[in-house]
Amino acid sequence: MAGFRMHITVSSVAGLAYGGLMMRPLGYEPETAILAAALTAVGGMLPDLDSDSSVPVREMFGLASAVGPVLMIPWLVQSGLKPEGVLAAMLVSYIVIRYGVSRVFKAFSVHRGMYHSIPAMFVAGLLVYLGYHSPNHQVRVLFAIGTMMGFLSHLVLDEIYSVNFQGVRIKLKSSAGSALKFVSPSWTGTATCYAILGGLIYLAHRDFQTTMPANSPILPATSLAAKAK
Numbered sequence: 001m002a003g004f005r006m007h008i009t010v011s012s013v014a015g016l017a018y019g020g021l022m023m024r025p026l027g028y029e030p031e032t033a034i035l036a037a038a039l040t041a042v043g044g045m046l047p048d049l050d051s052d053s054s055v056p057v058r059e060m061f062g063l064a065s066a067v068g069p070v071l072m073i074p075w076l077v078q079s080g081l082k083p084e085g086v087l088a089a090m091l092v093s094y095i096v097i098r099y100g101v102s103r104v105f106k107a108f109s110v111h112r113g114m115y116h117s118i119p120a121m122f123v124a125g126l127l128v129y130l131g132y133h134s135p136n137h138q139v140r141v142l143f144a145i146g147t148m149m150g151f152l153s154h155l156v157l158d159e160i161y162s163v164n165f166q167g168v169r170i171k172l173k174s175s176a177g178s179a180l181k182f183v184s185p186s187w188t189g190t191a192t193c194y195a196i197l198g199g200l201i202y203l204a205h206r207d208f209q210t211t212m213p214a215n216s217p218i219l220p221a222t223s224l225a226a227k228a229k
Helices: 004-023 030-043 046-050 054-071 073-078 083-108 118-131 137-160 187-211 221-228
Strands: none
Touching: 004 030, 004 137, 030 137, 046 054, 046 137, 054 073, 054 083, 073 083, 118 137, 118 187
16 A cells, blocks of 8 residues: 555645645635645545544544644634633533543554545534634635545545556556445444434535525635626
8 A cells, every 4th residue: 555655745735736726726815725725735644534544634634633622722712611611612512632532542443444436535523513613615625635635545545556566467456445445344334324324414415504604605716706797
């Protein structure tokens, strides 16, 4: 399979291309494009969370514990908490993600299990969509797509590296087919993954229905600007 550096290199290049696309021709601000590029790059590291190596897990949960509480700020402010309460909630969230969630994930995840699959890719995208609080649904969708693009680049690379091109005959390694999959040998893991995916789809649908203004179609940024003129 491809190494950690190869994965982050490919997803970073994909992120740069995706960020450039958001700026031109879609016409988004540089800050939005940079964040989309970063999410795409990070998405390429996500499948390695089930790795036997401690490096991807340490790096990703360190990043998640820092970014997660920041993404919660709008929701915490809207809930009516005082500044001290917001800071306390962010600190607790950091500790829970950094030390609690990471241990639980390592205890229940299996390398190349359902977390290394197409359904898991959609789970990652939906988590970004639900986690980023913004009235602009198109931006949330584009961020989710970028994350899934990075995630998919990881799966595709692993499948490419599972083919042995040495010699006259092309041979498949034992890891072939274990990345781009929809089910795993573990029915418990498969059912759990699809249950999480179904729950996130429901939450995303509810969120869209309750926060999207009536008769307000999602249009590209350039189209909205033209319409405003």
